Amino acid sequence: MIRSLLFFPGNNPNMLINASALLSDALIFDLEDAVSPAEKDAARILVRNTLRYMDHGSAETVVRINSVDTAYWRSDVQAIIPERPSMLLLPKVGSASDVRELECEMARVEAECGMEVGSVGIIALIETALGVENAFQIATSSPRVRALFLGAEDLTADLRCKRTKEGREIEYSRQRLVVAARAAGIDVYDTPFTDVNDDEGIIKDAMLARALGFSGKAAISPRHVGAINDAFSPDEAEIEYAFEVIEAIERAKAEGKGAIALRGKMIDAPIVARAERTIEMARALGLGRRKA
Amino acid sequence: MKILKNAAAGTVESSDAYVTVEPLGEEISVEVESVVIEQFGEDIERCAREVLAELGVEGARLVINDRGALECVIRARVETAVRRAGGDLS
Amino acid sequence: MSKLVGSIKEAIRLAGLRDGMTVSFHHHLRNGDYVLNAVMEQIASLGIKDLTVNASSLFDTHMPLIGHIKNGVVTKLLTNYVSAGIGRAISEGVMEKPVSFRTHGRRPADIALGNTPIDVAFIAAPTADKEGNCTGKEGRSACGSLGYAYADAEYAEKVVVITDNLADTPPASPSIEGKHVDYVVAVDAIGDPRGIVSGTTRITRDPVGLVMAASAAKVIKASGLLKDGFAFQTGAGGASLAAAKFLKEIMLKEGIRGSFGLGGITSYMVEMLRAGCFEELLDVQCFDLDAVASIKEDPRHKEISATRYASPLAKDAAVGGLDVVILGATEIDTSFNVNVHTDSNGYIMGGSGGHSDTANGAKLSMIIAPTFRARLPIVTDRVTCISTPGRDIDVLVTQSGIAVNPMRSELRERLVDAGLPVMDIEELKARTERITGVPKKIRRGERVVAEVIGRDGELLDVIYNVPER
Structure with a gap:
């Protein structure tokens, strides 16, 4: 389960070697924006070795490769796929064909090194107006696509609007991506909060993302990981309520009743489904119920 | 891989290594300077020679200025420098 | 009789410092301290040799001390902490007798017990009156607490207070009381305020x-x-x-x-x-x-x-x-x-x-x-x-x-x-x-360059010299 995704510059060993200690559910090793053109080769080899030799524990490993309109992306795929990352993050996805182009290359390399074809997933980084409008097609372009990911910095440049902390300018894009991803049955991650010194701001922004329906949120600073994990984890009251829902349902079944109420509200199928998800998530996170 | 020209990779930041390579006839020479030379000097030279062998390098003078880099970092920097020196920029 | 004397040198002479004695210093001025170096320079100029220096801590601003060790003015060090420059010289074997490291609690205990007697204590005081009542809370070199200097003042045979802010009246609540003090010397500066305290201590961003x-x-x-x-x-x-x-x-x-x-x-x-x-x-x-x-x-x-x-x-x-x-x-x-x-x-x-x-x-x-x-x-x-x-x-x-x-x-x-x-x-x-x-x-050397004494006075360990590499 991915609540937080933390970016690491691909050519900075000091950051990379401590990646797994920073409590992020997913680690994104960046070969794109964080690496200058002259160091693309160095970063690619360094990230490849990091994947090969370092133990990242339970964290999912993601590599942001260069976009399919660059000269670098094929070499990125060639070097990275054999190290079996969880997913590749493809930037600047504008349409389903971008994903299919990457998918072809991934399949070729997987086959070449004897891996099961399709084993490495794709996260599509949506950061253009075209990408937002094509979100559902992108989300359903390949079974490899595990999630959409909103990149608001490039997007607002493309939209010709100012990126603000409040984020009014990306409201539509956020909601569009959530709807597209949920319609396709995949996850969806929110854009990073970029002010590393605003401890209140990150909490608000992460809570907003969760309220909108995002599965998780990316971070460019390790200091944001805690706030994101907290925002996307069920709190004690939610866990308690979820257990009560399940207990009420079981009681009703035992007593042969059809419809039942809890705390004055009818419990219907969506509430039960949500309660099951909450309990599953709490178990995965090792969170217990306060009272036994 | 043949070393055609001088090349370098890495940085002198902590936990990194700065590696230079230049053509050197038929032999291989590895020089190591390190903040952990007593504890890891031999390990660093061994892993550098392993990378050179994996890449099939036959003649090279390699100089490593190590700032406490882990082995996977040193391997990456040596490989990058060698590929650059061999004209392979992919 | 006035305790005020005209110079550090005069105070050293009046205190009767001779070959083989022990002088002490405290470290509240940290890396901004001028007093230890000024005192040691005057001691050296008087030709006094074979001293023991008991300093609660030593910083790299005290590197001239290594020179006094090399020329025999200082032959023994007792301290609780040294920073890297001084430490390196010790590890390279600059002293014949091992340095005695204590803890902040053991040092005053050994002074009080007479295990490490002090002949002349030098107290750097950000403010003092002419009787030697001192405080660290006032003055251009203010450093706050003077906690490590109390035992020195109480138990040393002679106590010299050195200040760059000679007050007309005693401080309201002196840290070190004049009853312990023999001589008071006014100087231009006891330290560099930038080295005494840092502006703000910051939490890590790492x-x-x-x-x-x-x-x-x-x-x-x-x-x-x-x-x-x-x-x-x-x-x-x-x-x-x-x-x-x-x-x-x-x-x-x-x-x-x-x-x-x-x-x-x-x-x-x-x-x-x-x-x-x-x-x-x-x-x-x-x-x-x-x-x-x-x-x-x-x-x-x-x-x-x-x-x-x-x-x-x-x-x-x-x-x-x-x-x-x-x-x-x-x-x-x-x-x-x-x-x-x-x-x-x-x-x-x-x-x-x-x-x-x-x-x-x-x-x-x-x-x-x-x-x-x-x-x-x-x-x-x-x-x-x-x-x-x-x-x-x-x-x-x-x-x-x-x-x-x-x-x-x-x-x-x-x-x-x-x-x-x-x-x-x-x-x-x-x-x-x-x-x-x-x-x-x-690899470690064969020669013991320091001993580490625990809180209860027990020998915890010894430190060997570092051989040339």
Whole structure:
């Protein structure tokens, strides 16, 4: 389960070697924006070795490769796929064909090194107006696509609007991506909060993302990981309520009743489904119920 | 891989290594300077020679200025420098 | 008869300093101190030789001392801490007699017991009157507390106060009282204010440090010690201060009112006092400007002597009342012995200071350190030097896991119950070595260059010279 995704510059060993200690559910090793053109080769080899030799524990490993309109992306795929990352993050996805182009290359390399074809997933980084409008097609372009990911910095440049902390300018894009991803049955991650010194701001922004329906949120600073994990984890009251829902349902079944109420509200199928998800998530996170 | 020209990779930041390579006839020479030379000097030279062998390098003078880099970092920097020196920029 | 004399040289002469005697200094002016160098220069010019210097700590501003060692003016050093430049010279074997390292608590105990008698104590006073009543709270060189100098003033045969702010009237509440003082010398400057205290001490921005700090705060919470009356000390390292910040948040959220904060005091402890986390601060040394301002203005922020801080002879030693202390380490071994004297290459670059005193006194002594620095694992089979014995260390907090001293099984259970990543220290060592590789043992010399004396006066370990490489 991915609540937080933390970016690491691909050519900075000091950051990379401590990646797994920073409590992020997913680690994104960046070969794109964080690496200058002259160091693309160095970063690619360094990230490849990091994947090969370092133990990242339970964290999912993601590599942001260069976009399919660059000269670098094929070499990125060639070097990275054999190290079996969880997913590749493809930037600047504008349409389903971008994903299919990457998918072809991934399949070729997987086959070449004897891996099961399709084993490495794709996260599509949506950061253009075209990408937002094509979100559902992108989300359903390949079974490899595990999630959409909103990149608001490039997007607002493309939209010709100012990126603000409040984020009014990306409201539509956020909601569009959530709807597209949920319609396709995949996850969806929110854009990073970029002010590393605003401890209140990150909490608000992460809570907003969760309220909108995002599965998780990316971070460019390790200091944001805690706030994101907290925002996307069920709190004690939610866990308690979820257990009560399940207990009420079981009681009703035992007593042969059809419809039942809890705390004055009818419990219907969506509430039960949500309660099951909450309990599953709490178990995965090792969170217990306060009272036994 | 043949070393055609001088090349370098890495940085002198902590936990990194700065590696230079230049053509050197038929032999291989590895020089190591390190903040952990007593504890890891031999390990660093061994892993550098392993990378050179994996890449099939036959003649090279390699100089490593190590700032406490882990082995996977040193391997990456040596490989990058060698590929650059061999004209392979992919 | 007036105590005022015209120069440091005159005071040295009047005090009767001769070959083979002991002079003492305190370190509240830290790396900004001018007094030790000025005094030693005059001693050297008088041709006096074979002295013992008993200095509570030595900083790299005191490097001229190495020259006095080389020319025989100084032949023995007693201290609690040295910074890297001085330490390197000692490790390279500049002195024939081994340096005696003590703890901040052992030093005043040995002075009081007559084990390390002082002939002439030199006290750097930011403000003093003509009788030698001193305070560190006023003056251009204000440093706050003068806690380490009390024993020197009380027990030395002769006491010389050196000040750059000679006051007409005695300070309202003098730290050192004139009854102990023989001579007073006014000079232009006793130190460089920029080196005496730092502007503000900052918590770490290093992400690994922050992860460790958050984990440290969780350990304290889970220990069961965090309740009303809580007493706390933390080091001035970035991760330790960050832990204090997280701890403050927990204390405020849960409405816990502690009793006292102890130690070298930083702005973070001052903030905790102001926020109501503690009823008082007990301060043996100020680390930054906020601490100096606070000790001057806030009656709850109290100056204490090194004896009251940590002496094993004091029946009210503050360290004995500590619930938790957070400490650093350059190495820790699988028996939980901690090294803060040498770096991983064997060069001296520190000392106990209050490390072993607080570890000995506190109910929970916690080491906070990353699993490796510059490829060198923090956990070893045997530390290069035992600064604090493992029996006094309860828990090691790293970014990758928490190791509890096997003698503290109840604490281990509490941490496991709280869902913290507890593992055996051997496991932590093995995991780290899988990342770093196993370092080759460093070669050490044959000659003992320092001895490390514990809080109870026992010889804990010796430090060997570092051979030329």
